[in-house]
Amino acid sequence: xxxxxxxxxxxxxxxxxxxxxxxxxxxxxxxxxxxxxxxxxxxxxxxxxxxxxxxxxxxxxxxxxxxxxxxxxxxxxxxxxxxxxxxxxxxxxxxxxxxxxxxxxxxxxxxxxxxxxxxxxxxxxxxxxxxxxxxxxxxxxxxxxxxxxxxxxxxxxxxxxxxxxxxxxxxxxxxxxxxxxxxxxxxxxxxxxxxxxxxxxxxxxxxxxxxxxxxxxxxxxxxxxxxxxxxxxxxxxxxxxxxxxxxxxxxxxxx
Amino acid sequence: xxxxxxxxxxxxxxxxxxxxxxxxxxxxxxxxxxxxxxxxxxxxxxxxxxxxxxxxxxxxxxxxxxxxxxxxxxxxxxxxxxxxxxxxxxxxxxxxxxxxxxxxxxxxxxxxxxxxxxxxxxxxxxxxxxxxxxxxxxxxxxxxxxxxxxxxxxxxxxxxxxxxxxxxxxxxxxxxxxxxxxxxxxxxxxxxxxxxxxxxxxxxxxxxxxxxxxxxxxxxxxxxxxxxxxxxxxxxxxxxxxxxxxxxxxxxxxxxxxxxxxxxxxxxxxxxxxxxxxxxxxxxxxxxxxxxxxxxxxxxxxxxxxxxxxxxxxxxxxxxxxxxxxxxxxxxxxxxxxxxxxxxxxxxxxxxxxxxxxxxxxxxxxxxxxxxxxxxxxxxxxxxxxxxxxxxxxxxxxxxxxxxxxxxxxxxxxxxxxxxxxxxxxxxxxxxxxxxxxxxxxxxxxxxxxxxxxxxxxxxxxxxxxxxxxxxxxxxxxxxxxxxxxxxxxxxxxxxxxxxxxxxxxxxxxxxxxxxxxxxxxxxxxxxxxxxxxxxxxxxxxxxxxxxxxxxx
Numbered sequence: 001x002x003x004x005x006x007x008x009x010x011x012x013x014x015x016x017x018x019x020x021x022x023x024x025x026x027x028x029x030x031x032x033x034x035x036x037x038x039x040x041x042x043x044x045x046x047x048x049x050x051x052x053x054x055x056x057x058x059x060x061x062x063x064x065x066x067x068x069x070x071x072x073x074x075x076x077x078x079x080x081x082x083x084x085x086x087x088x089x090x091x092x093x094x095x096x097x098x099x100x101x102x103x104x105x106x107x108x109x110x111x112x113x114x115x116x117x118x119x120x121x122x123x124x125x126x127x128x129x130x131x132x133x134x135x136x137x138x139x140x141x142x143x144x145x146x147x148x149x150x151x152x153x154x155x156x157x158x159x160x161x162x163x164x165x166x167x168x169x170x171x172x173x174x175x176x177x178x179x180x181x182x183x184x185x186x187x188x189x190x191x192x193x194x195x196x197x198x199x200x201x202x203x204x205x206x207x208x209x210x211x212x213x214x215x216x217x218x219x220x221x222x223x224x225x226x227x228x229x230x231x232x233x234x235x236x237x238x239x240x241x242x243x244x245x246x247x248x249x250x251x252x253x254x255x
Numbered sequence: 256x257x258x259x260x261x262x263x264x265x266x267x268x269x270x271x272x273x274x275x276x277x278x279x280x281x282x283x284x285x286x287x288x289x290x291x292x293x294x295x296x297x298x299x300x301x302x303x304x305x306x307x308x309x310x311x312x313x314x315x316x317x318x319x320x321x322x323x324x325x326x327x328x329x330x331x332x333x334x335x336x337x338x339x340x341x342x343x344x345x346x347x348x349x350x351x352x353x354x355x356x357x358x359x360x361x362x363x364x365x366x367x368x369x370x371x372x373x374x375x376x377x378x379x380x381x382x383x384x385x386x387x388x389x390x391x392x393x394x395x396x397x398x399x400x401x402x403x404x405x406x407x408x409x410x411x412x413x414x415x416x417x418x419x420x421x422x423x424x425x426x427x428x429x430x431x432x433x434x435x436x437x438x439x440x441x442x443x444x445x446x447x448x449x450x451x452x453x454x455x456x457x458x459x460x461x462x463x464x465x466x467x468x469x470x471x472x473x474x475x476x477x478x479x480x481x482x483x484x485x486x487x488x489x490x491x492x493x494x495x496x497x498x499x500x501x502x503x504x505x506x507x508x509x510x511x512x513x514x515x516x517x518x519x520x521x522x523x524x525x526x527x528x529x530x531x532x533x534x535x536x537x538x539x540x541x542x543x544x545x546x547x548x549x550x551x552x553x554x555x556x557x558x559x560x561x562x563x564x565x566x567x568x569x570x571x572x573x574x575x576x577x578x579x580x581x582x583x584x585x586x587x588x589x590x591x592x593x594x595x596x597x598x599x600x601x602x603x604x605x606x607x608x609x610x611x612x613x614x615x616x617x618x619x620x621x622x623x624x625x626x627x628x629x630x631x632x633x634x635x636x637x638x639x640x641x642x643x644x645x646x647x648x649x650x651x652x653x654x655x656x657x658x659x660x661x662x663x664x665x666x667x668x669x670x671x672x673x674x675x676x677x678x679x680x681x682x683x684x685x686x687x688x689x690x691x692x693x694x695x696x697x698x699x700x701x702x703x704x705x706x707x708x709x710x711x712x713x714x715x716x717x718x719x720x721x722x723x724x725x726x727x728x729x730x731x732x733x734x735x736x737x738x739x740x741x742x743x744x745x746x747x748x749x750x751x752x753x754x755x756x757x758x759x760x761x762x763x764x765x766x767x768x769x770x771x772x773x774x775x776x777x778x779x780x781x782x783x784x785x786x787x788x789x790x791x792x793x794x795x796x797x798x799x800x801x802x803x804x805x806x807x808x
Contacts, residue, residue, distance in 0.1 A: 030330060031329050032326065032330065032331070032425070034326070035423045037422045039382050039390060039391075039392040039422070039456045040456070042382070043382075045310060045328075045329075045331070045333075046333070046427060046428050046564065047563060047564050048304050048305065048306070048309060048429075049428065049429060049431070049563075049565040050304050050306070050431065051293060051304075051431050051432060051433040052430075052555040052557070052565070052566075054716065054726060055726075056725030057666060057667065057670055057725050057726075057727060058544070058666060061664055061666075068538070136658070136659075137708070137710075137711075138641065138642040138707050138710045139642075139707055140639060140658070141658050159640065161639060161640060163776075188638075208603060227603050227604025227605075231638045231639050237644060239639070239641045239644065239776065241638075241639070244603075244604065246604060246640075
């Protein structure tokens with residue numbers, strides 16, 4: 001009987017010892033024997049963090065199938081074109097679309113939808129100069145697209161925000177200028193008078209939102225300004241104010 | 256003789272039962288397994304992670320040579336630092352426990368590079384005990400923290416204002432950074448080699464007091480961070496994300512009487528969470544990949560949580576289902592949006608102006624006001640043609656990408672602008688943290704989507720050329736100061752890569768304007784110092800805190 005009790009006790013000790021040996025490092029409560037504290041007692045081992053993978057997001061753009069009124073887009077190789085260009089080549093312009101071919105360059109396609117107040121320009125096919133200047137950033141656009149035939153403008157689209165009044169040369173010697181205007185905390189938005197000034201010094205005032213025609217650069221231009229004003233930021237806003245100019249100029253069908 | 260035989264039998268029995276116990280209870284008795292060390296290349300003192308068995312192991316450096324055995328964590332060695340005296344070249348590393356030594360992995364040590372002082376990023380509370388003065392288990396996270404850094408804690412306020420007793424400090428979390436390996440750290444202002452996190456038990460802390468937590472690296476470099484203790488146990492927010500522990504554990508008792516289960520939304524008491532609801536204009540087409548890219552951007556944040564994990568958990572309700580059915584609603588068609596409430600008459604260039612708050616009243620559940628950021632993804636901002644406008648340290652965001660025309664549908668523009676605008680809600684400006692100083696949007700040495708230069712293209716992380724490389728993130732404050740009176744364009748902003756910083760016609764040295772003239776919101780003089788800032792380490796997630804711009808709406 002005594003021997004049996006001893007053997008049972010020995011077996012129990014051996015089993016306990018075996019579990020202790022086997023599991024002494026495997027479980028979550030196996031904290032470092034070097035470091036003990038009452039606040040550590042319920043902790044589980046944290047995950048291991050590896051360096052985060054650095055992966056650039058794909059920059060994919062779905063080309064819109066329709067355009068909002070008063071907007072345009074430029075495609076090259078069926079993808080949206082971004083950046084600046086200044087090219088001479090062959091232009092075909094009709095029905096809200098311009099195809100432009102220049103030597104040693106992929107064809108460009110410009111799609112546009114004019115403000116509804118602005119008549120469509122007459123079709124054109126021939127030599128033209130095409131320029132895009134785009135220094136836009138998220139604080140505001142700074143973009144102008146111009147297509148000319150010699151000194152005669154075919155189409156201009158301008159969308160700019162600037163600390164100073166905007167001044168845009170739409171064709172050689174012909175400028176569209178904004179006027180200086182004061183704003184303050186009470187009157188944070190104020191219209192900025194706008195005019196077109198021809199190479200011969202003639203000045204045509206362009207009321208915002210009204211179709212205006214003027215002979216400039218040898219052709220009659222239809223001018224339409226959708227916005228011309230200065231804005232001052234409100235308290236706490238994240239952006240600076242400035243002069244806003246949005247407008248279009250297209251060749252008229254008048255001789 | 257009989258006794259020896261009995262001991263022999265007992266040993267065999269122990270071994271057999273041990274084997275049985277292991278197979279039954281899935282615990283290991285063999286030598287540890289080492290799959291690798293990540294990264295496998297680093298500078299002396301750089302933190303590396305162990306890929307393999309970590310529980311109960313130590314790391315052996317220079318196996319077979321003059322071995323150094325390192326044990327760092329509470330449960331075993333998950334991370335270790337390359338010994339400071341390690342010579343450049345390959346070194347063999349293995350794991351060791353009482354059962355043996357693992358196979359070896361190679362770590363390539365680079366030539367020593369400048370190692371700056373630690374910089375505390377965050378303090379969290381992992382445990383708290385007691386009723387009056389409490390015993391608290393802090394997690395102290397810092398950039399470039401040594402695994403054996405010491406920590407002191409001083410209580411700053413009240414009658415108990417004195418040094419507190421700090422218990423044993425031990426490494427808890429880590430995040431190795433492998434960026435500097437491809438760059439020249441000596442050309443950075445504050446190269447970040449890793450983030451590390453210590454467990455710091457502190458006794459007898461007064462609730463509502465401020466604690467000055469100071470870490471000291473092996474060479475004596477220190478950094479101090481003032482941490483406010485919650486005023487009561489009910490106000491405990493362990494991870495500092497503005498969602499109280501009680502809300503995350505038991506649900507948020509909303510003003511309507513409803514109980515909102517934050518756990519069902521996917522939050523975690525020990526991980527930083529950001530809750531966002533997004534509704535959109537019918538004219539907006541949100542890119543199919545946008546939300547997973549936003550989630551990835553925050554998951555990859557170089558931020559350590561109290562549970563030792565890394566990253567921020569952003570939960571975006573765009574109506575995807577489950578507990579997230581509030582967002583994704585199509586707002587009434589409109590042209591422009593304003594924060595003015597009610598919306599005034601449409602200004603110049605803008606038709607059909609609607610108030611953000613008109614939408615929020617109709618499409619956002621007020622029960623979420625203290626929990627969620629609300630995003631109106633509209634068309635055009637009313638006053639001018641910016642890509643968005645958001646409260647700085649608040650909860651309201653307007654994204655208005657119409658000025659980008661066709662570009663508004665690009666993943667890059669949507670991702671960069673969303674992270675940018677949300678960054679304002681998290682307290683960031685275009686050129687700094689919450690502070691108005693240096694709030695200029697085109698600083699060359701701020702690699703962040705908060706910078707206009709990088710909002711639409713991602714930050715430059717590859718080659719110091721200041722051209723965006725498609726990574727949409729905030730800054731970690733690593734680049735050196737650029738001082739306009741003493742610009743050397745031959746050195747650029749990092750890696751000594753020559754850059755025409757002032758956008759003139761030549762690479763030169765001398766005074767220059769680095770916040771380019773002619774752009775709206777820029778600064779035209781040549782007298783400023785421009786700094787990089789640690790934006791990730793200073794996000795203000797608690798938008799209802801005192802001092803925020805949250806207006807209870």
